[in-house]
Amino acid sequence: MSTTETLTLGKALNEGLRRALEDDPKVLVMGEDVGRLGGVFRVTDGLQKDFGEDRVIDTPLAESGIVGTAIGLALRGYRPIVEIQFDGFVFPAADQIITQLAKMRLRSQGALKLPVVIRIPCGGGIGAVEHHSESPEVYFTHTAGLRVVACSNPADAYSMIQQSVACDDPVIFFEPKRRYWDKAPVDRSGDWLPLDRARVVQPGSDVTVLAYGPMVKTCLEAASAALEEERSLEVIDLRSLNPLDFGTVEESVRRTGRCVVVHEAPVFSGYGAELAARISEKCFYHLEAPVLRVGGFSTPYPANRLEEHYLPDLDRVMDAVDRVMEW
Amino acid sequence: MTIDSARGAPSPGAADDPSGLAEASPELIQLLTPEGVRVEHPDYPLDLTPEEVRGLYRDLVMVRRIDMEAVALTRQGELGLWASLLGQEAAQVGSGRALAERDMVFPTYREHGVAWTRGLDPLKVLAMFRGLSNCGWDPAEHNFHLYTVVIGSQTLHATGYAMGIQRDGVLGTENAAATIAYFGDGATSQGDVNESFVFASVFNAPIVFFCQNNQWAISEPLEKQSRIPLYRRAQGFGFPGLRVDGNDVFACLAVTRKALEAARSGQGPTLIEAFTYRMGAHTTTDDPTRYRLEAELEAWKLKDPIERVKAYLVRGDLADPAFFDEVDAEAKQYAADLRRRCLALPDPQPMEIFRNVYAEPHALISEEQEQFAAYLESFETEGSGS
Numbered sequence A: 001m002s003t004t005e006t007l008t009l010g011k012a013l014n015e016g017l018r019r020a021l022e023d024d025p026k027v028l029v030m031g032e033d034v035g036r037l038g039g040v041f042r043v044t045d046g047l048q049k050d051f052g053e054d055r056v057i058d059t060p061l062a063e064s065g066i067v068g069t070a071i072g073l074a075l076r077g078y079r080p081i082v083e084i085q086f087d088g089f090v091f092p093a094a095d096q097i098i099t100q101l102a103k104m105r106l107r108s109q110g111a112l113k114l115p116v117v118i119r120i121p122c123g124g125g126i127g128a129v130e131h132h133s134e135s136p137e138v139y140f141t142h143t144a145g146l147r148v149v150a151c152s153n154p155a156d157a158y159s160m161i162q163q164s165v166a167c168d169d170p171v172i173f174f175e176p177k178r179r180y181w182d183k184a185p186v187d188r189s190g191d192w193l194p195l196d197r198a199r200v201v202q203p204g205s206d207v208t209v210l211a212y213g214p215m216v217k218t219c220l221e222a223a224s225a226a227l228e229e230e231r232s233l234e235v236i237d238l239r240s241l242n243p244l245d246f247g248t249v250e251e252s253v254r255r256t257g258r259c260v261v262v263h264e265a266p267v268f269s270g271y272g273a274e275l276a277a278r279i280s281e282k283c284f285y286h287l288e289a290p291v292l293r294v295g296g297f298s299t300p301y302p303a304n305r306l307e308e309h310y311l312p313d314l315d316r317v318m319d320a321v322d323r324v325m326e327w
Numbered sequence B: 001m002t003i004d005s006a007r008g009a010p011s012p013g014a015a016d017d018p019s020g021l022a023e024a025s026p027e028l029i030q031l032l033t034p035e036g037v038r039v040e041h042p043d044y045p046l047d048l049t050p051e052e053v054r055g056l057y058r059d060l061v062m063v064r065r066i067d068m069e070a071v072a073l074t075r076q077g078e079l080g081l082w083a084s085l086l087g088q089e090a091a092q093v094g095s096g097r098a099l100a101e102r103d104m105v106f107p108t109y110r111e112h113g114v115a116w117t118r119g120l121d122p123l124k125v126l127a128m129f130r131g132l133s134n135c136g137w138d139p140a141e142h143n144f145h146l147y148t149v150v151i152g153s154q155t156l157h158a159t160g161y162a163m164g165i166q167r168d169g170v171l172g173t174e175n176a177a178a179t180i181a182y183f184g185d186g187a188t189s190q191g192d193v194n195e196s197f198v199f200a201s202v203f204n205a206p207i208v209f210f211c212q213n214n215q216w217a218i219s220e221p222l223e224k225q226s227r228i229p230l231y232r233r234a235q236g237f238g239f240p241g242l243r244v245d246g247n248d249v250f251a252c253l254a255v256t257r258k259a260l261e262a263a264r265s266g267q268g269p270t271l272i273e274a275f276t277y278r279m280g281a282h283t284t285t286d287d288p289t290r291y292r293l294e295a296e297l298e299a300w301k302l303k304d305p306i307e308r309v310k311a312y313l314v315r316g317d318l319a320d321p322a323f324f325d326e327v328d329a330e331a332k333q334y335a336a337d338l339r340r341r342c343l344a345l346p347d348p349q350p351m352e353i354f355r356n357v358y359a360e361p362h363a364l365i366s367e368e369q370e371q372f373a374a375y376l377e378s379f380e381t382e383g384s385g386s
Ligand SMILES: Cc1ncc(C[n+]2csc(CCOP(=O)(O)OP(=O)(O)O)c2C)c(N)n1
Pocket: A032, A061, A063, A085, A089, A092, B110, B149, B150, B151, B183, B184, B185, B186, B187, B188, B214, B216, B217, B218, B278, B282
């Protein structure tokens, strides 16, 4: 029997969660509407039916409560997977995540493990109302003690969610909501790239393009378009933002000499700033141009009729590529 | 009743409320029965002229019609989303009509009926759900604050605003005002809501907490939020809590009026739980058939907030068929105009993104704005072939 099947990203997560629940009776799924409804994106669809209300828990509507009690459950030996319904609603839980979840291991001098996964559908592009389209990753990459990962395709969604559950550290797990319905083959053999490794998804020689989550697809489209102009883009899906697999980035940038970083979150003080600074420090003599960043503006995520202007698209990536090439 | 309780699973609140609906419970304040019969309550006398009753009826019909139009517009792709108030008209119109002009309202995202009573043009609400703005009205114009999507946040703002009114020294005078904070049953689980109860109580702030218990927080029934009736929570925080029939516009009006008067005279907060029901989906993207039974909906239809006022008007000979026809025609006309005005709303210009982020000039925004303008311009020059 083949171990590969074509699934949507949402379904791949669903199957990954199912495997995690099957493999370890200590694994729990919890959050608002995750049970009977199967989550607003149906990522947990059918899990409560099959694993019961004790393992797939519809919680009261209280994010601080959800994360705080997940911490307690983890302290008692469980492995909770928490769903935050939308990116903008993780902030009521920010205190529990930042002041408690991230720091308890250190504070116990290594005596405690906090295997909590916090799943967050993130990013825009689905025409939603306020607080439903944000990219809050740097609040968490800036907090020591958390691992922060972002999947971009069904295969990674399937493997990375299981690896996150298996991880003894807290993992903030970003899911690109506008890619939930994208389909691709998923390998279930278990022969997976480690969770904290980046992947070169499109080899190339002229410009290194760094992306994660929803922007990986956009950058791959840009790479195809660039080919027509006889430009070869190397697209790297970072996958893990903290820790960052800088070795893969460095190897590529040293070879291409040019780099463009793409993310949806505002550019100012964003994740791209970290990448650009590191690259200029480690690859200075190999660079033909400064590292350019493409991302959101320093404004709140706009009303949805304006999001096409706010979100980086193929044109904006290509524009940055043109500029690094012209340097 | 949830799908689970219908299957025989015990509900945690069963001892309090075996039916799951608490309709006949003695605590429920009601002034108009579902059959349209007026009943008196010693603590809530209410004298309305026939004219006033007809006014409330008109409000209810208009608000429902506007809501229906918005749902239709969403189905046709003209709005991105809509949170319907179907079934909650009486709770909103009753409490909204209890407000004095000086009172300040802090709504969620479903208070279209309260907005109506404040005189806010429904077009502004539609514009937000059409994705043209992130709210976009001036709260001072109608003493109606911005819609709040993050569950429970506004209850703290309402409490702080009430503390401000208190500090102004106007309570007990003719300039007295109060705030009213709206939220749902699910919201009562949030830390912010509980913290607002603490602040309001400790500072004796002039606020009315108006919880529309529509029985559901998306797919989660009330028993996933609380094991006691919500109005009883107030007692633990040290202020009165009441449960009113949320489908009874008279009772909502009388109870809210009294609570607001108490707040304005310096007697502090009240929690009102309007016991009602969300007849539609949570929003237009939700599918309630996945989690709730048709029988529940059917049971609540019998308690329709509009039908009972109509029955009362007819029973008392306070309105003739021509009146009902007129109101229907007016609502229809209003909805058609609203639709036309909605479709005529222009899309915002890209540069709107940079506007109103800060009150004072901001170098970074100016820089990004210029860069983006140049970027957009580059397409135009390409397009013109120059
Ligand atoms: C902090 C936060 N978490 C989650 C959500 C997503 N959400 C939107 S409405 C809703 C249910 C709200 O239920 P309730 O408070 O009963 O109000 P209702 O919508 O029924 O009027 C949820 C979970 C949100 N808006 N804010």
